[in-house]
Amino acid sequence: MGTVERGRGLVELTRPVNSIAAGVLTFIGSFVAADQGFPVGAVVAAVGATILATGAGNAINDYFDREIDRINNPERPIPRGAVSPRACLWFSIGLFLTAVVLALALLPPLAIAIAVVNLLALITYTELFKGLPGVGNALVAYLGGSTFLFGGAAVDNVEPTIVLFVLAALSTLAREIIKDVEDVEGDREEGLNTLPIAIGERRALQLAAGMVAVAAVASPVPYLTGTFGLSYLVVVLPADAVMLYAGYEGFSDPTAGQSHLKYGMFLAALAFIVGRAAALA
Template sequence: MKNLKYYLELIRAKNCLTASFGTIVGGLIASGFKLDLMYNILIASFIVYLICGFGNALNDIYDIEIDRINKPFRPLPSNKISLKNAKIFSWLLVTIGLLLSMFNNVCFVIAIINALALYLYAKKYKRNKIIGNLMVAYLTGSVFIFGGASVNNIGITLILFLCAMFATWSREIIKDFEDMEGDLKEGVMSLPIKYGKKSLYIAGIFLMVAVVLSPLPYVMEMFGEIYLVGILLCDILFIYSIVKLLRAPSKNSAKKSSKNIKYVMNFVCFCFIIGSILK
């Protein structure tokens, strides 16, 4: 049983749960909260859990040398799990995940793309955040579409995917602004390292894309006016967060802004849920 605890640590179980939760949200919204499709949604969220776990384990496998210094308490550098077992375990996760995803063609394709993206991220793009940010943004957004695909209704989750992707992309850049010092020391490349404060304008542009896309579910008559009111409030908060950051860019204001954007993103999710229930 102690071993299980280490494996849950290796795959960062909480982080996987968050991703699974996103899939459930996507599935419920796409199915209009029809509970007879709950079986598909739960399978999809389990697959997301497995593949997310694969990605997280892979990160630790590739980082084992750095973690011996930076995070010696992690399961691999502390030898609580052997490198060989971690490798077998992570490939087992992705294999089961991909096999299960065959229940739906679109899910299968997304699962393959995501597994590939997670592999490339762990191997290469974690140290080149310029591309890495986009991968994280895509992967974050994709959990919603995965839920939608599992109930054969991608439509609305496609919008949630795009909004989540661009908002996450923006937030990752802001987080990189906050982490600039550490990244410079470790030789990691990021937009803020390359462009300095100007990178926050890039973050601003991506956040504006999410804002521009956000009324789509209302325009497409998927959701009603309550959604519109909620999402416009979110948009105002997004704009406020980024304008405040652009006016006084610092490590501290970046930290605050990235936190705010995270809260607003959760509220966006909430608006989609409410929109879907009250439509």
């Protein structure tokens, strides 16, 4: 296997789009929460640590899931032979350590505490929690939502990001359940007892749709409490529509449903940016 292909495989292990997206969410958390200046060094460290840790978590997940991926995702770097399992493991450890150094060097105590909890969750997710019905999904949902908390903690102001955390966690939980429906065949063959396997695919999809509905109902809270103005509502309502449609779509096409749900989640995050920007204007 050539050096170029190996390098490409290592980059793929991190899911670069997802890792960078997680960094963007951390930045959004900082932007929404910053009310007394904008500590650039701390925010850059938080964003960098998020990207590195997310990439490391994705890589370690591929290491532990390599047998499942031979069935569900044979094009991934380890199954196709671009990266050896050992190289994947060491690459992940290197990314984790770099994220830890960034956090310890430049972030406040609460942000460091969130980083430590999240790093432990990323490391243990596949081996300890992924196969437990609903537990693995809930852990991933927490990790997705906590990027906003982490951003807020980086600027020493978590409170404005709590609603963002709740909405993101609910939406991520729904998306993870739909993804498990998508992966039922490989998970069943590997003996994993995911939520769709434990309670049935249709019930799992109904639960996911319910989570999306709760998130949509809760989304106007920042407007109703006066935190954000009408501009927030103008953006968040279309985001709700996209996510509600995605939850419905998941019943007939889980792959499309979970993909469209991700778009709705980012549109909802944009609503918070617009709301905060309008409040600062």
